[in-house]
Amino acid sequence: MSNRLLVLALVVAIALPGVGTARDVPPTNLELVEMAARGAVDSIAVGAPQSGRRLHLDTSSANEAVWLLDNLLKEKLIGRGCKIVSDEAISSNQGDSSQVDFELKIQVIELGLHYGRVWRRYLLTGKQVERIARVALYYELVDNTTGDVVKASNTKSEMRDVVPASLLPTLADSKYSFAKPELKKTSWDRYLEGGLVLAIIGVLVYLFYSNKTA
Numbered sequence: 446m447s448n449r450l451l452v453l454a455l456v457v458a459i460a461l462p463g464v465g466t467a468r469d470v471p472p473t474n475l476e477l478v479e480m481a482a483r484g485a486v487d488s489i490a491v492g493a494p495q496s497g498r499r500l501h502l503d504t505s506s507a508n509e510a511v512w513l514l515d516n517l518l519k520e521k522l523i524g525r526g527c528k529i530v531s532d533e534a535i536s537s538n539q540g541d542s543s544q545v546d547f548e549l550k551i552q553v554i555e556l557g558l559h560y561g562r563v564w565r566r567y568l569l570t571g572k573q574v575e576r577i578a579r580v581a582l583y584y585e586l587v588d589n590t591t592g593d594v595v596k597a598s599n600t601k602s603e604m605r606d607v608v609p610a611s612l613l614p615t616l617a618d619s620k621y622s623f624a625k626p627e628l629k630k631t632s633w634d635r636y637l638e639g640g641l642v643l644a645i646i647g648v649l650v651y652l653f654y655s656n657k658t659a
Contacts, residue, residue, distance in 0.1 A: 484602030496526025557623035572610035
């Protein structure tokens with residue numbers, strides 16, 4: 446009887462996906478995107494105008510995560526002493542932009558997260574998933590007095606990690622599609638998972654009937 450219980454415990458153990466402990470909980474998808482975005486923002490801020498200059502940000506983009514980029518840019522530039530002139534302030538002055546020293550125009554090329562490699566360390570262990578948060582931007586800093594482009598450049602930033610597939614529902618953010626990408630299943634995954642379920646059922650049936658005849 447003890448041997449049968451041991452076999453049953455082993456079957457259940459290898460079937461259950463691995464989970465992290467409370468001490469090694471990875472960042473959420475949104476947090477990973479933010480970490481990548483901060484890297485790009487730091488690069489842009491290096492060439493920012495001197496402290497006290499008035500700056501207007503143009504981060505208009507169809508990308509769903511542009512609000513995150515906008516917030517991080519403002520936080521960084523204000524921290525460096527720049528004065529951010531809002532769209533509302535310009536609109537209230539009938540579009541007069543003379544109160545602005547510089548215009549920082551941001552074009553979002555890529556901003557979000559996707560899942561990369563998916564694999565199992567061993568045949569019957571839980572799947573591991575690679576997360577890739579990537580930010581790619583083009584930006585121009587324009588002197589509003591002369592209209593000259595003071596600086597124009599591309600910047601990229603990327604964050605990667607590996608997490609158990611079982612944690613993905615917890616790490617995804619249902620509010621934002623860029624933070625909840627789809628994890629695609631391969632045909633091998635479907636065959637393996639189906640075979641694993643059949644194997645477990647077979648072992649349980651065997652244990653049940655062998656226990657009755659013992």
